Amino acid sequence: MLRVIFFDAAGTLFEPAEPVGATYARIARQYGITASDEAVSAGFRSAFHGAAGLAFGPNRDAHELRDLEYRWWRELVAKSFAGLGNFTDFDAYFAELFVYFGDPEHWRLDPAAPTLLGYLSDRGFELGMISNFDFRLYHILDGLGLRRYFPTITISSEAGYAKPSREIFEIALRKHHATAGEALHVGDAEHLDVEGARGAGLAAALLDPAAGQALSIHDRVARIFSLEALIEAARQIPFP
Secondary structure (H helix, E strand, O other): OOOOEOOOOOOOOEEEOOOOOOOHHHHHHHHHOOHHHHHHHHHHHHHHHHHOOOOOOOOOOOHHHHHHHHHHHHHHHHHHHHOOOOOHHHHHHHHHHHHHOHHHEEEEEEEOHHHHHHHHHHHOEEEEEEEOOHHHHHHHHHHOOOHHHHHEEEEEHHOOOOOOOOHHHHHHHHHOOOOHHHHEEOOOOOHHHHHHHHHHOEEEEEEEHHHHHOOEEEEEEEEEOOHHHHHHHHHHHHOO
């Protein structure tokens, strides 16, 4: 039976208050870059899809992990602006950007999230988070009032594996002493969340606002149009 429900973070429970490319471009204008939001967004998508996973692993001290996370994002942002001009001070730009996205005020919480998470917790489900994020996630969760719902938080930078790798799901399962057959993962990315979860043996729910209000379940994968629809999906997905 279903015992543990894992959630992705950004894109599932909350999202940037402003599109990422627009933020990159807006702040970049203070540092000599006049590229359009669209051009920066395209550069970011290309850089992000071509980047190695944000995953460095255990057996590293906190200082080393923070340095690796910072450098990973710095390289990705630099590649996002390839061919779009020259910064007056890229290091200062990136430092401002990194702090910006670590501020909970710059993220928008799905208003359904607290009610849903409280409902699931009250009914005895164990909740966990699996995210391809860095240490800033903890502060964001605190600021959005979400951290109290998650006794376990597994982030790729600390785990050493990033979704869709099966290992990050297995690490999260061990924290709950659960089997894959007892778990469901909820996320917004087909490749990272659904294919990753299924590859590790978990059931999955894809948050897709374009899915329509009719619940669709196939091969233990549900497509839901909103977080509220997860409750019915969890009832209908077959568990061993």
